[in-house]
Amino acid sequence: MPLRLNARHLARTLAATAAITGLVATAACGSRAGEETAAAESCVDTSGDTVKVGALNSLSGTMAISETTVRDAITLAVDEINAAGGVQGKEIEIVAEDGASEPTVFAEKAEKLIREDCVAAVFGGWTSASRKAMLPVFEDNDSLLYYPVQYEGLEASENIFYTGATTNQQIIPALDYLAETGVKSIYLVGSDYVFPRTANAIINAYAEAHGIEVLGEDYVTLGSTEFSTIVNQVKAADADAVFNTLNGDSNVAFFREYANVGLTAEEMPVMSVSIAEEEVGGIGVENIEGQLAAWNYYQTVDSPANTAFVEAFKAAYGADRVTSDPMEAAYNSVYLWAATVEKAGSFAVADVQAAADGVSFDSPEGTVVIDGENHHVTKTARIGRIDADGLLYTVWESDGPIDPDPFLDGYDWAADLAVTE
Amino acid sequence: MSAALSCKQIEVAFDGFKAVAGVDLELDRGEVHFLIGPNGAGKTTLVDAITGLAKYTGSVVKDGEELRGKKVHHIARKGIGRTFQTATVFENLTVAQNLDIAAGAGRSPWTLLRRRKHLPQHVTDTMERIGLKDKADTPAGILAHGQKQWLEIGMLLVGDADVLLLDEPIAGMGHEERETTGLLLHDIAADRAVAVVEHDMDFMRAFAHRVTVLHAGAVLAAGTVDEVSDDPRVQEVYLGTAKENADAATA
Amino acid sequence: MKFFQSRLGTWTGFAAAALVLFGLAPLLLSGFRLGLLAQFLCYAIVAVGIGLAWGRGGMLTLGQGVFFGMGAYLMAMHLKMADAEFRNGPGAVPDFMELAGIRELPAYWAPFSSPVFTIAMILLLPTAFAVLLGLAVFKRRVKGAYFAILSQALAGAFAILLIGQQSLGGFNGLSRFRYFFGYNLDDPVNQQMLYFIAAGILLVVLAVALQLRRSRYGELLVAVRDAEERVRFLGYDAANVKVVAYAVAALFASVAGAVFVPIVGIISPASIGIVPSIMFLLGVAIGGRATLLGPVIGALAVAWAQTALSEQFPSAWTYAQGLLFVLVIALLPGGIASVAAVTKRFQRKPVEAAA
């Protein structure tokens, strides 16, 4: 019989398969748009002596550069809390996963942590893409994500706590500082993805309202190291300052090229929002000394809480390691979660959400308080100057913690940008 | 009798070097026409030119139609088939599949997308003719060397080529196989034009109806075996080459 | 082996596969694992196409991410449109555009509110693109490593192009889909439905590939792979033969991408660039490129290993992954599917040597 198969047979196979699929699919149909879906059952088990939390950071791929340090900070915080008796008397157990620098992997691993490992909360994520990928997973499964990185704002989810800065706690203070120091024109350079684009939209609106001229706006592909053209254009534009939203490796090439064509921090300072202590080493202090950065935390912040944090971190990971803003925010996020759980007296998501408002933590950057409305935290803005020792030193600080305003509702000039959910 | 294929003033140049420099050639049906000449005489290049592989100036006309500038597969469809110095067959396919593909250049997409229910009659016949009937389901890759050459010739036959250009069809064959191949060539030349590029003089003497001798890209002599053998220039070229070869061997 | 070539054998094979996919898997796997399997099945669908183009046709397509991405983005556009319309009425702007400051719906988005148009585009656009590109490349006899590198550059360029398109979500891509043709995506029952759809499509795709392999075209494709010039000298336009397989592979990848989107819930340039495209290929190489089921097995095995290894060894799994590729491809060129053949050959070595 081997030579008998033909098109008719194919048609039959196809029809049969289609029929099976159709049958099973219709029989299995669930709720339609507009109907309520049965809420997912949480499987978090708090009956034992331990409680599981997830740590989801990229340990491989391009983002591993930044995210491995965040993982270290999370681990440190968990160890400290455990040493102090745990949360609700239970020891915290970390379930570690690799996000592999890919949004789909973040989504997959987040779902695994929630549904298979039954973790009470997940700490991690870095890129906006990873957060956007995880958001529906946490909402659909009604679980909690603590996201530790400054980001572009314009988001608020019941299921995410944002412990990094939103735009009004980082970018707007940076612009305020530049305006205060007499900057009348700026040049925008950024990597081509959502954070720089959103940040630059805000900067343009701000500039228009405050009489600052934007002389140029350039984007390079992520990871690009080709800056001849852009740096030449920057030099030709002769702005008072450059606002830099480049990401990762691109900064190295940018600052080297910048110094090479003879531009200096004195005549045209660069304000960066993605360069922290970790990155300075890779760029080379000699290329970036004197330039500015905008964050909420530096290793040099003078507070007892920070002294303890830096000491503990160096003890755990080596004296040559530095601490940075995202690490601190990640460290804070674990403490904030623990404090919220203690306040709620429960690990249940609904209880944690209900208790979150007003929960505070005396963090290395100062006291941070959760805003129950938008799930962000209050943060003190700091402008730092990069010094010869590779560390950043505060040159300007906001008057106390700034309330988070992710949709920039409190800024008239941002009315065109602000979108409410 | 009109020529099945007529080539006029064929010239092929590589980087200024003329591999073929103005060759005229006529192939007639019913004839086995040998192309001989020393290495580098331009025999294979001439075949490449006719079949559209090498760019040339001049003219190749088959059945009143100019072939110059046509694509390889268009020329093949005009009924010009060729083989290669090393037999090129589809090694992972069976003999039957090889021949079936060769027979099907004109098949409609619909036919192609269906399974073959049975082999076309002329494929079966050709398999018989080239002596591979009992190998129908054998992968071509494990055929003996000579059998591959026959298969390749068979592929041209089922493809209805009436001008066959065979590049060293008996290379690597034993005595008996050569004999069989020679008879096969005569058999298929009954209603086709067959051109054979060969080095083997004995084989040429035994089976050539007509011979063209190429030297340095040009026709040195043409005619019957005897006419060509008696030509002093041919003798010189071949003796000279023989002498060079001998020198090279001792060097 | 003969059994599986017979009609009964084929039916049995498909019935067994259907039983496993539709019966056993949903019974044994948790909702999460079933969702993962659904995702892997999408990779398997891509793999079947690569098996055809590369394994049978010899075209090393390092750029299947392009077609996968096209299908995925086209589907994602429809889902975002449907989502916006459900919440804010016809002509509404999808949520991510609002965030990006795009107030007006771009004209090219509008037709994607129609499911029929979307599905037609998913089927036609990547296929047409593959035909055009294939004709451009194969007619000029660009092949082998040249074609591989060209298709890889295409994947890189495509990803970069998408990153620059704010109206397609830029670097973040498109995510947060709530409804799939009117069904809630957060309902576990509907997630299972998606799994069944993926499984059904895989079977259909396998059936199509099987028919292509067994047809005269399938033999011709192998002939082109092994001796393209010979085929040309037999009067075929070899480029057309290749284009068909390339386009079918593109179509499969596009369909896989379209199903992938509602299952995984996000599509971004990171899923379709150079590295993901190589990953598609590695599954096929490891499973056995020239066989029908090898690519499916390979794609599932690689995806599964990636998940399992990264769960067990989150920071060291890359080593295992790299080693797997090196060893399997260097030592077992026929892939997992050739294990049986290799053992058999080992047993009858004398015969083989004689041949």
Add this chain to the structure above:
Amino acid sequence: MDLLVGQLFTGLSTGSILLLAALGLSLTFGQMGVVNMAHGEFIMAGCYTAYVVQQAVGDAGVSLLIALPAGFLVGGAMGLVLEALLLRRLYHRPLDTLLVTFGVGLILQQAARDVFGAPAVNVSVPEFLRGGVDLLGVTVPKTRLFIMALAVVSVAAVALVLRFTPAGRRIRAVVGNRDLAETAGISSRTVDAATFFIGSGLAGVAGVALTLIGSTSPTTGQSYLVDAFLVVVAGGLGRIKGAVVAAVALGAMQAVFETYSTASLAKVGVFIVIVVFLQLRPQGLFTLRTRSLA
């Protein structure tokens, strides 16, 4: 005028970076048919060689001079090992070399991450290469001039080695006709190893040079790889001359596209140009003529 000169220079500079990255590939891919996806990781190894040497030596200028030959040796040694352990078995399966070396690249990348840490490290630019030189009204960074010079020197060195040394003649003989070379008594095995050593060594040199302008991290090499392959494809099989022309042309195109549109679109534009170009010259700019069918 300034912009024009600037763009011209940028094109040359980008081109010479591409050329440095592609030169080794042109040997291994072009002449041997091996598609080495780990070439990017060899470049990365060169970057880290520069880093390690600088840590040991201290002075940036001296260490650069040591690192260039050291990078060549490190890259070359890695190439030799790869060739001996894996590629030697795969010469008849060129497309499989692509997949195998991709796996090797994954491993090397993770190894770099474990040895040197995931964050980028800094390799200081020597004092004498800092700053720029004014040329026709444009400030030209000295590092880029250095890289251009290095590219010229590397190309010249490769050309001289291939043309005038016995080893080079053997390499060209094997590339031209492997079987004939073997019958002439040339061990193609030794020649393959030598070719791979030189090709991979050039990747190491490129890596050392690239630390002058870019970052040094485990993923550094990847960003150069695809462009480098395109240079080799556009330049033509096994042709150094082709690689040079293609690299400069690609660099110039990138610079021009970038001026008139965005950097992202520039990449896409370059790709389209290459596909169109291959329509006209399917074998690249320059081709070796052989009589074989394949």
